[in-house]
Amino acid sequence: MPFDxxxxxxxxxxxNPTMLAAGxxxxxxxxxxxxxxxxxxxxxxxxxxxxxxxxxxxxTIVDVGYGFLNAMGIPNPGVYEYVEEAKIAISEGELVIxxxxxxxxxxxxxxxxxxVETAGxxxxxxxxxxxxxxxxxxxxxxxxxxIDKIVKTVKKxxxxxxxxxxxxxxSDIKTIARAAEDxxxxxxxxxxTVKAMAIDVESGRPLLANKYGGLSGPAIKPIALRCVYExxxxxxxxxxxxxxxTDWKDAIEFFLAGASAIQIGTAIAYKDVNIFGxxxxxxxxxxxxxxxNNIKEIVGLSHT
Amino acid sequence: xxxxxKNIRRRNVHIEDIIEETLNVKTIxxxxxxxxxxxxxxxxxxxxxxxxxxxxxxSVRNRLSLSGVTVEQVGEATEELFKKTLGDIIGIRGPxxxxxxxxTGNVALVSGGxxxxxxxxxxxxxxxxxxxxVAVLGFKSLKEIIFLNRIRKLLSDKRYxxxxxxxxxGSYGQKGLATDVVSxxxxxxxFKMIYTCGPELMxxxxxxxxxxxxxxxxxxxxxxxRCSVGLCGSCFIGEYRVCKEGLVLSSEQLRQVKDEFGTFKxxxxxxxxxxxxTH
Numbered sequence: 001m002p003f004d005x006x007x008x009x010x011x012x013x014x015x016n017p018t019m020l021a022a023g024x025x026x027x028x029x030x031x032x033x034x035x036x037x038x039x040x041x042x043x044x045x046x047x048x049x050x051x052x053x054x055x056x057x058x059x060t061i062v063d064v065g066y067g068f069l070n071a072m073g074i075p076n077p078g079v080y081e082y083v084e085e086a087k088i089a090i091s092e093g094e095l096v097i098x099x100x101x102x103x104x105x106x107x108x109x110x111x112x113x114x115x116v117e118t119a120g121x122x123x124x125x126x127x128x129x130x131x132x133x134x135x136x137x138x139x140x141x142x143x144x145x146x147i148d149k150i151v152k153t154v155k156k157x158x159x160x161x162x163x164x165x166x167x168x169x170x171s172d173i174k175t176i177a178r179a180a181e182d183x184x185x186x187x188x189x190x191x192x193t194v195k196a197m198a199i200d201v202e203s204g205r206p207l208l209a210n211k212y213g214g215l216s217g218p219a220i221k222p223i224a225l226r227c228v229y230e231x232x233x234x235x236x237x238x239x240x241x242x243x244x245x246t247d248w249k250d251a252i253e254f255f256l257a258g259a260s261a262i263q264i265g266t267a268i269a270y271k272d273v274n275i276f277g278x279x280x281x282x283x284x285x286x287x288x289x290x291x292x293n294n295i296k297e298i299v300g301l302s303h304t
Numbered sequence: 305x306x307x308x309x310k311n312i313r314r315r316n317v318h319i320e321d322i323i324e325e326t327l328n329v330k331t332i333x334x335x336x337x338x339x340x341x342x343x344x345x346x347x348x349x350x351x352x353x354x355x356x357x358x359x360x361x362x363s364v365r366n367r368l369s370l371s372g373v374t375v376e377q378v379g380e381a382t383e384e385l386f387k388k389t390l391g392d393i394i395g396i397r398g399p400x401x402x403x404x405x406x407x408t409g410n411v412a413l414v415s416g417g418x419x420x421x422x423x424x425x426x427x428x429x430x431x432x433x434x435x436x437x438v439a440v441l442g443f444k445s446l447k448e449i450i451f452l453n454r455i456r457k458l459l460s461d462k463r464y465x466x467x468x469x470x471x472x473x474g475s476y477g478q479k480g481l482a483t484d485v486v487s488x489x490x491x492x493x494x495f496k497m498i499y500t501c502g503p504e505l506m507x508x509x510x511x512x513x514x515x516x517x518x519x520x521x522x523x524x525x526x527x528x529x530r531c532s533v534g535l536c537g538s539c540f541i542g543e544y545r546v547c548k549e550g551l552v553l554s555s556e557q558l559r560q561v562k563d564e565f566g567t568f569k570x571x572x573x574x575x576x577x578x579x580x581x582t583h
Contacts, residue, residue, distance in 0.1 A: 025537035025545075027574045034543045046537065046574075054572040058349075058357035061531040063312050063397070072536060077574040085574075202316045202393050203353035269533040272548075 003284045005295055007041070009238045009260050010161040010186035012122055014041035014096060016280050017295055018251070021242050021265030022047055022100035022125060022165065023072065029088025032097060036089075038273035039280055042096035044263065045086065047127045049102045050112055052078035057209040062198050067217025067244065068266055069198055071210035074102050074127075079112045083119040090120050098123040098163065106153035117158045124160065126150060126185075129167030129192035141167045141192075144179035151183035163240065165189035166227070168220075173227050174234040181235040189240045189263065190227045194220050217266040218244045225257050232258020232300050246270065248282020258300040311338040312533055314351060314397045319388055320370055325450040328377040329418060330386060331363060336396060339371035343403030344426035345524055345552045348373065349532050351395030352388075356381035359529040361422035361501075361551070362399060363451075374421035374450070400532045401551045404522050406430055407497040412438045412489065414482050414510050416502020420451045422524050422551075423501050427458050435496075436464045438489065442482025442502065446475035483509045490517040497522065505579050508566025511558055523558060524551045527569055538572070541565065 007017040019042040025031040026046040035043050055075025062069040076082060082099075089097050099116040101124055103109035113124050128141030128150065140146045147164070154162050164180040166173060168191040177188050193214025198207045206212075224243025232239050241259030245251055246267040254262050267275050283295070292298055317334035324330055339348060342362045350373060351357040358381045364372035377386050388394065404426045411430065413423050420441055430437055437459055443449050452469065459465035468485050469477030478485065483506055486498075490513055500510045501524035514521040527539035527546040534548035542561035544550060549557075558565055568576040 024535055025540075027537035027570070028540045030543050031537050031540050031545075052573045052575060055530075057355075058530055059314075059351055060357075061533075061536065062314065063533075065313065068531075068535070070531070070536075072530065075538070075573050081575060200314075200316070200353065200395065205353045207314065207351075209356070266535065269531075269535050272534065 003288060005280065005283055005287070007261055007295060009240070010123070010163070012042065012096060012161060014261065016041040017255075017261040017283075018276050018279055019098070019240065019261060019263045020044055021263035022127060024265040024268060027076070027085075029085040032089040033092060033095065035273055035276070036092075036095045039276035041261070042098055042122070043089070044098045044125055045082070045100050046076055047074050047100040047102040048076050048079050048082045048112065048116075049074060050079055050104075050108050052076065052081065059208055060210075062207045062213070064198055064215070064219070067215055067219035068269065069196055069208060069213045069215050070193070071208045071213035073210065079115050083115060086116060086119050086121055097121045098125050100125045100127050100165070102127045103150075106150045109150050110153045110157040113154045113158045113162070117160050122160060123163060123186075124154070124158070125163040125165050125189055126154065127165055127192070129165050142170045142176065144176055147176055147179045148183045151180055151185050155184040161186040163187040163189050165192055166231075167192050168223055168227050169195045174230050177231040177235050181237050185237060187238040187240060188231055188235060189242055190231055191220070191224045191243045194223060216244065218246055220244045221246075221250060225253055228254055228259050229257040229302070233303065245279075246275075248279045248286060251279050251283055252286055252298070255295060255298050256300070256302040258303065260295075260299055311399065312397055314395050316393050316395055319390055319392050319394065322390060325374065326448055329374060329450055331372045331374045331421075332385065332388070332394075333364060333367065333370040333372035334394070334396070335369060336371055339396070339399055340366050340369065342371065342399040342425070344406075344429050345403040345422060346399035346401050347551060348396050348398035348400070349529070350385065351397075352381055352384045353395065355384045357395070358382070359532065359547075361524070363421035363424050365425055365428075374418060376418045398532065400547060402549065404429075404499055404524075404552050406433050406435070408433050408435055409496040410436045410438075410493065412440065412486070412495045412498045414440045414442070414486055414498060414500040414502070416442045416482055416506040417444065417448065418450065419500075419502030419524070420455075423499060424451055424454065426499060427455060431458055438466045438468065438495075440468045440470070440482045440485045440489070442470045442506070443472075443476070445471050445473045449476060482506065483513070486510055486513055490514070490519065495519050500524070504566050504569070505581060511555075511565065514555065521555050521558070522552050525553060526551070528572055538570070538574075540570070
């Protein structure tokens with residue numbers, strides 16, 4: 001019998017606990033299908049805003065050796081155009097799609113959530129944590145009162161699960177995680193990128209066109225792991241771990257820290273979409289070798 | 305990890321030479337060990353500090369140990385690049401992307417405008433594999449012709465190679481389009497492979513002609529490229545990331561994306577932009 005690593009999270013049945021992280025690929029329906037076909041248990045779209053956004057000028061991404069620094073500026077065609085892409089992704093059936101939303105007001109978040117719910121997506125992820133946009137993003141994601149308003153408003157308008165993605169750029173991530181839980185969030189995604197920058201010594205200029213960006217990749221894994229560990233201790237809703245996961249060992253670490261699922265992004269630059277298959281295989285081998293029957297048995301095990 | 309991916313790190317290079325190809329096309333040369341080893345069809349990301357970062361095909365490898373890109377003045381970034389002079393610094397990362405697969409026997413190269421710059425390294429490779437080459441170079445007019453002398457030098461052996469130049473206004477070579485020449489060539493002879501680079505509508509026409517005559521083709525595509533490492537998803541055509549699985553797509557791949565190829569590409573915000581038919 002094949003080893004079963006399916007997961008049940010906040011009403012979603014995942015064939016395995018790996019997800020494509022927001023912002024990676026995901027601009028088109030076919031790109032989401034490509035990642036699904038590579039084995040991901042769910043795919044999260046690029047963050048979608050109400051109006052189309054061109055994003056920032058290049059350079060939008062810088063390889064800093066231990067990860068990537070990016071400031072894309074949330075380029076997307078706007079929610080109405082994007083639902084057509086989401087429908088293309090969904091048309092194949094099985095696919096589990098979570099739409100990442102980026103709004104300026106609670107009502108704007110809710111309006112977008114309704115539109116994508118009607119289109120038939122499985123869940124939404126609220127991007128309350130983008131470190132490189134001027135309005136919204138991280139600024140709203142560090143304020144528990146605003147988080148409360150946004151999550152409550154979205155929950156009032158839709159029936160599909162709502163995940164809240166948090167920023168690590170805050171002194172106490174537990175507070176905002178609790179605020180999201182209290183407001184009715186069905187799960188926490190942690191973490192978004194870490195606000196950072198890089199400067200070119202020859203020209204003396206910041207490398208990113210936007211000057212600041214978000215750091216992702218292996219460099220932030222220990223930060224992400226610490227955040228997941230802390231959040232898992234303070235909330236009862238599922239936590240989805242995200243940040244620098246590059247191999248199955250990283251994934252297992254996140255489960256042990258308390259994550260019920262994991263998201264993969266930057267590592268696709270190193271190992272391409274095959275990374276999903278590789279990590280799934282590694283998770284299965286680990287569970288088998290350690291004598292566990294499923295992932296649930298190891299979620300949060302490092303806390304005991 | 306860092307060793308293997310060193311070429312994707314940005315580094316600064318000095319402009320060591322500039323070739324003025326035409327009034328608004330220049331080839332900018334610099335010294336870089338990764339670019340020197342680039343395969344035909346690969347590209348680099350060129351950073352103009354404070355302005356933009358743009359993808360450019362490598363058009364020169366190992367010319368007195370310099371590599372280079374050929375720039376046409378078309379927008380803000382290329383205009384700024386045009387202002388750069390000898391000794392100025394630009395940032396580069398790459399080479400990125402896949403490359404043209406060389407073939408033996410009878411092959412055809414079809415270019416439109418500055419597309420020939422991307423095909424030039426391929427010609428250097430092909431003459432080593434003893435291919436018989438027909439180069440069909442299309443330009444708008446005489447004053448836009450580039451790379452012709454260099455290609456003549458490479459394909460000087462007339463027993464094997466042919467060069468056909470077309471201009472739309474008839475100011476040089478045959479009057480008309482490169483695709484007209486391809487159409488008549490394919491009626492008379494067979495090719496093991498067609499390589500093409502130029503405006504997408506031209507390449508789509510060449511692809512259709514190749515399909516009709518059951519000829520294999522490799523096409524060098526252009527899309528919006530941001531990350532260049534297959535992460536951001538700005539450059540998708542069908543299920544292919546042009547930045548990583550391209551720029552060169554094969555007949556099999558093009559058949560998968562034939563509803564998009566030559567029909568639309570995506571803008572910076574992912575919105576579809578349809579190609580305008582001018583002919």
